[in-house]
Ligand SMILES: [Zn+2]
């Protein structure tokens with residue numbers, strides 16, 4: 001049983017309202033962009049807002065859970081706000097434990113992940129990219145809010161803010177649809193030349209022309225396939241090569257058996273989504289490849305013998321193990 005929440009309407013109402021207000025402010029910074037700093041504030045406000053909304057939902061489930069250390073939660077600390085509260089990752093993990101329909105973790109984290117470079121003023125986003133990724137991420141957040149809150153749980157201020165966010169997003173979506181229609185001939189041309197279209201790590205639209213050097217027809221993002229794969233991993237999974245190395249975790253970038261470039265993002269054990277190669281555009285379904293016991297490279301199951309990929313088997317046999 002969660003501890004009873006201390007009676008304090010001021011706290012109870014402010015967190016969600018504050019979060020929605022941040023989101024609305026973020027949307028305004030995108031749509032009425034007047035200075036080069038607007039997109040920076042947009043991302044900062046949107047990610048702050050997302051975090052607050054999720055934290056509020058967790059608080060309603062069990063207010064002690066927004067403390068990093070729930071055993072040390074007291075009503076006084078909550079009121080004074082003198083406590084260390086959960087970060088986005090922890091919040092999402094705890095929501096996953098207590099809700100039947102938890103929000104899409106990867107998607108929501110992707111916004112936060114965009115934020116880190118921005119705080120260091122390396123903003124590399126176009127307005128198009130931000131409108132489109134906001135529409136996708138906030139669309140998921142709004143669906144979550146509709147699922148996770150009963151109408152009567154929302155104050156009139158909160159409902160009003162939510163409605164304004166919906167209107168703002170509707171405009172972004174209309175923009176996205178119009179822009180997709182506009183670039184369709186470009187995408188078709190690329191496909192006619194046997195090219196593939198994959199998801200763009202910058203705007204999250206299915207509009208990136210896969211190649212050695214990729215280009216997004218939707219938002220104008222250009223990079224080498226390797227850099228695009230790394231940005232995708234950073235944005236979608238929130239990890240960098242450096243982080244993986246220091247934490248001793250596997251980095252989800254693999255050598256692509258189809259084109260032999262190290263540009264295939266394929267989280268091992270990832271059973272719900274296809275892999276994606278930013279060079280050749282291949283999107284292998286889960287289970288398409290297995291990894292070699294010796295070198296850990298991916299290969300088709302039928303090409304593997306004795307747990308080894310063809311290369312390792314060849315090496316093994318040439319060592320006179322015939
Ligand atoms: Zn893009």
Ligand SMILES: [Zn+2]
Nearest residue numbers: 256259277280
């Ligand atoms: Zn490939």
Ligand SMILES: [Zn+2]
Nearest residue numbers: 292295309312
């Ligand atoms: Zn091998």
